[in-house]
Amino acid sequence: MKIPPKRSNTTSLDWKLGDKEVSVSKPTTHLGIIRSEKNENISAVIFLTDIMIPLIAIFYVVTIAGATSSCQTEDGQYDVTVNFRGKNGQETPKSTVIxxxxxxxxxxxxxxxxxxxxxxxxxxxxxxxxxxxxxxxxxxxxxxxxxxxxxxxxxxxxxxxxxxxxxxxxxxxxxxxxxxxxxxxxxxxxxxxxxxxxxxxxxxxxxxxxxxxxxxxxxxxxxxxxx
Incomplete structure (x- = not known):
């Protein structure tokens, strides 16, 4: 049986948020390795669920919530920092009591x-x-x-x-x-x-x-x- 070459245990994602390039490394915890006992071929199956859901959440925050975001991976988690722009979060003046x-x-x-x-x-x-x-x-x-x-x-x-x-x-x-x-x-x-x-x-x-x-x-x- 041949030993497959050593694979990296992370998946790197690069995309742009606003005017910032963001690179995120996500541990491929759902990288499935299927071995065939007959022909010893190795097929790598990558489940995209863990990657797509955070991307959808970040897209929502940036485009719908009106935020400028940055993210990084720490211990396999995505961290997003949100800063609201425009009129979001404006406080109205308190009414004068007479x-x-x-x-x-x-x-x-x-x-x-x-x-x-x-x-x-x-x-x-x-x-x-x-x-x-x-x-x-x-x-x-x-x-x-x-x-x-x-x-x-x-x-x-x-x-x-x-x-x-x-x-x-x-x-x-x-x-x-x-x-x-x-x-x-x-x-x-x-x-x-x-x-x-x-x-x-x-x-x-x-x-x-x-x-x-x-x-x-x-x-x-x-x-x-x-x-």
Whole structure:
């Protein structure tokens, strides 16, 4: 029986990725040697599975994922380094949060008509648009806003107005005659940067009784940028 010449135990592959020549040596772990006992001919059968699958994966990464890749063989494995190009992986700027929430700390006895309500204790003021000294929210950014008013009354009734730049944009009537009651109103409105928003009692209607507030129930004013 003749001894076949010694064969290399690696298969070398050369191809081009972008502008780089890449050479990969892959151990031919599936090189099958078939010996014929009759004629002692030796046929080498190379199974291409281990070679084609990595090539397909690299082709996908380079052409579809938009990457520049380099690869090498180490311990029989393919290593691929991917660097994304173009717009892939771009981060979008974080949205600006604009929101406030404040409440009245002490009851307001028999407020006159057209009186601006000052919610003197802010607990949230993202964007610094609300002024707790004046009760006015100055819009930091143009957009659609939600404003919510919660009024607690005790043996009282009042009409309340939401004002934007001294124009009425919402009116609600709160009634708690011979009772202790809390009610709310909501306004969704487009506001421009620099516009002022505040709450007042109705300018032409004088209510009766106190606007109430304490630790068991607050009169509050809040708002936030919806879009």
């Amino acid at each position: 929101a406030f929430y404040a409440y009245i700390s002490k009851p307001i006895p028999n407020p006159s008509s057209g009186r601006r309500l000052i919610f003197d204790v802010p607990t949230t003021n993202q964007g610094n648009g609300y002024n707790s000294n004046t009760g006015v929210f100055t819009c930091p950014k143009t957009g659609t806003y939600v404003f919510v008013l919660v009024v607690r009354l005790y043996s009282a009734y009042h009409s309340i107005q939401l004002m934007i730049n001294n124009s009425v944009n919402g009116t609600s009537f709160h009634n708690a005659q011979n009772d202790d009651n809390t009610s709310s109103s909501t306004v969704v409105v487009n506001v421009s940067k620099g516009d002022t928003v505040y709450v007042r009692t109705h300018s032409k209607y004088k209510g009766v009784g106190n606007i109430h507030t304490n630790t068991y129930g607050r009169t509050t004013f809040s708002g936030w940028l919806l879009n």
